[in-house]
Amino acid sequence: MAYIYPFRGYRYNVAKVKDLNNVVTQPYDKIEAADQERYYQTSEYNIVRLILNKGENGKDRYEAAAEYLEKWLAEGVLVQDEEPSFYAYWQEYEVEGEKKVRKGFVGMGRLEGEETVKAHENTLDAPKEDRLKLMRATEANFGHIFMLYSDEEQRVINLLDEAVKDLEPVTEVYDEDGNLHRLWQISEQAVLAAIQEEMRDKVLYIADGHHRYQTAVNFRNECLARGWKSIGAEGFENRLMTFVNINDPGISILATHRLVHSLADFDLKKLLAVAEEDFIIKKFDTTAELYQELDESQNKQHTIGLKSRKDPCYYSLTLKDTSIMESLVPDHSKAWRELDVVILHKLILEKYLGIDERALAENRNIDYIRYRDKALELLESDVKEYQAAFLLNPTPIEALQKIADAGERMPQKSTDFYPKLLTGLVITKLNIQK
Numbered sequence: 001m002a003y004i005y006p007f008r009g010y011r012y013n014v015a016k017v018k019d020l021n022n023v024v025t026q027p028y029d030k031i032e033a034a035d036q037e038r039y040y041q042t043s044e045y046n047i048v049r050l051i052l053n054k055g056e057n058g059k060d061r062y063e064a065a066a067e068y069l070e071k072w073l074a075e076g077v078l079v080q081d082e083e084p085s086f087y088a089y090w091q092e093y094e095v096e097g098e099k100k101v102r103k104g105f106v107g108m109g110r111l112e113g114e115e116t117v118k119a120h121e122n123t124l125d126a127p128k129e130d131r132l133k134l135m136r137a138t139e140a141n142f143g144h145i146f147m148l149y150s151d152e153e154q155r156v157i158n159l160l161d162e163a164v165k166d167l168e169p170v171t172e173v174y175d176e177d178g179n180l181h182r183l184w185q186i187s188e189q190a191v192l193a194a195i196q197e198e199m200r201d202k203v204l205y206i207a208d209g210h211h212r213y214q215t216a217v218n219f220r221n222e223c224l225a226r227g228w229k230s231i232g233a234e235g236f237e238n239r240l241m242t243f244v245n246i247n248d249p250g251i252s253i254l255a256t257h258r259l260v261h262s263l264a265d266f267d268l269k270k271l272l273a274v275a276e277e278d279f280i281i282k283k284f285d286t287t288a289e290l291y292q293e294l295d296e297s298q299n300k301q302h303t304i305g306l307k308s309r310k311d312p313c314y315y316s317l318t319l320k321d322t323s324i325m326e327s328l329v330p331d332h333s334k335a336w337r338e339l340d341v342v343i344l345h346k347l348i349l350e351k352y353l354g355i356d357e358r359a360l361a362e363n364r365n366i367d368y369i370r371y372r373d374k375a376l377e378l379l380e381s382d383v384k385e386y387q388a389a390f391l392l393n394p395t396p397i398e399a400l401q402k403i404a405d406a407g408e409r410m411p412q413k414s415t416d417f418y419p420k421l422l423t424g425l426v427i428t429k430l431n432i433q434k
Contacts, residue, residue: 002117002149002202003110004243005233006084006192009426011170013079017045021173024181024424027143027208028052029127045077047424051134051142062137069138069429078427083187084233086195087170087426088160089242093179093419095252102250102419103157105195106144106183106426108238109204111217117147117204118404121412123214124361131215139430141216141240144421145209148246149202150401156198157245163191171425179419183426205246205404207417213239223432231431240428242421246397253397256413257375258344258390259367263353266387268308272315274352278324279317287376290314290391298393302340304348305372305391309379319343335402340392341414348390360412368413 017023022043025031028051031039039048049068053061072078087106094100111117135141151157164184171183186192206213216239223236230237244251260266272281284290290305293316297303302319319325325337328346336342349355355365367384369375372391379389395415403410 002112002199002204004196004199004241005108005110005238006086006187006196007108007233007238007428008081008084009087009106009428010073010078010080011426012045012424013076016075016077017043019043020171020424023047024173024175024422025051026175027420027423028131029211030420045072047142047427050138050140051423062133065134066137069140073429080429081185081187084192085185085187086192088164088184088186089421089425090182091179091250091419092182093177093252095254095418100250100252102244102252103160103248104242104244105156105160105186106240106242107195108233108428109145109147109241109243110238111213111220112204114407117206117213118407119206119210119213120400120404120408120410121206121210121414122409123210127211128215128218131212132218135215135219136222139432141428141430143209143212143423144240144242145213145216146207146417146421147241147243148205148207148397148401149199149243150247151198151202151245152247154245154247156195156243157248159191159194159198160186163188173422173425175419175422177419181419181422181425199243204243205401207244207400207415208420226434229433231433234428234431236430236432240426246401251397252418253394254370254416254418255372255392255394256416257369257372257392258349259369259375259378259384259386260349260353260355260365260388260390261367261384261386262365263355263387266353268311268388271352271388275317275348278321278347279319282316282318284314284316285312287314287373290316291372294391294393299396302338302343303393304340304344305389307376307379307389307391309385309387317348319347333403333406333408335399335406336408336410339395339399339403339410339414341395341411344390344392345411370416 023046039046050065053065055061056064089104091102163186167184169182170185220236304317306315375389379386
């Protein structure tokens, strides 16, 4: 059972911070060094100083973040809402020429086991340790965990739509891609109770935020071991989450493409020769032809695009027979074996090119890029001596649900939900009795 709670969120005080566009950011794990610097320069109150501090005034990044948080609370830069609330969160965006609206709501969700909260990706130790140090120092939740739930009748969204129809948003901001993010505060007791009741029987699926979720579990366990008590909705037994209906037509998943580098003996001809046994290989003269092949194969065939730095042509590789995957990874479910990203990782990268799971975990030979145009552009640039680009179709959301239900984990960067949930719209300070 999913226990979801309204909470008294902290939000930026518009009397102190005139333009909220200058203080919100992408999730911490999407912030590169250049982004961090840009956010630092945008505003002295940008939330990057809390989620990804550089380390200042002789303090490490975690101590400095905690100092900023306490200072902003004391100065009224961040103020707490008076009433427990859910926060309706709409994201209006455009992807591949189509305008969409993704609807969700922000609340505190109980940290639960895998029977209620299901993951689909593995986590790495370094990011979890980083986030745990920040949580220890600040005792706060900044970034949201993106949770999916199933509600074919749209009952929760209907409740939210009705609740906000006569309300003005408390926040309206744009992200770097021009997507509009709108937040409404919902405090009416009857509506809060109805949403809680509708969510009670839901199974939750982590869309984004696997490291943050596991970090929250680790922090909770530490607190319990110390004999501390979790107080109310803002206690350490719960975590800041945004809940989105998996049946929402506003959901978009983008593909994440792979750029290969630093292989000592990469040879396109040898790769194509060995791949010919398992794949139907087609050759194209233009990107448009390759893109059409990928688009037409989506959800029908397992087709992967290939471009080598030293070859002017483009190639598609379509798996001839999925039984090869059964012999290659027999201990996994059919749904897992037949993911395009698994076929790429296990058959092409690992079997053909020798890039195994350890190399992937250590980021030795692969970089990940969101857009296929960008991947091909970087392949030919001097940014890095990339050797090849592998282009994928997006992972279907139905596959995520099947694999999570089976207790399996996809390879990293298998799903890219777009747009991301912004950090800084609403946060929470944990209520702990020590």
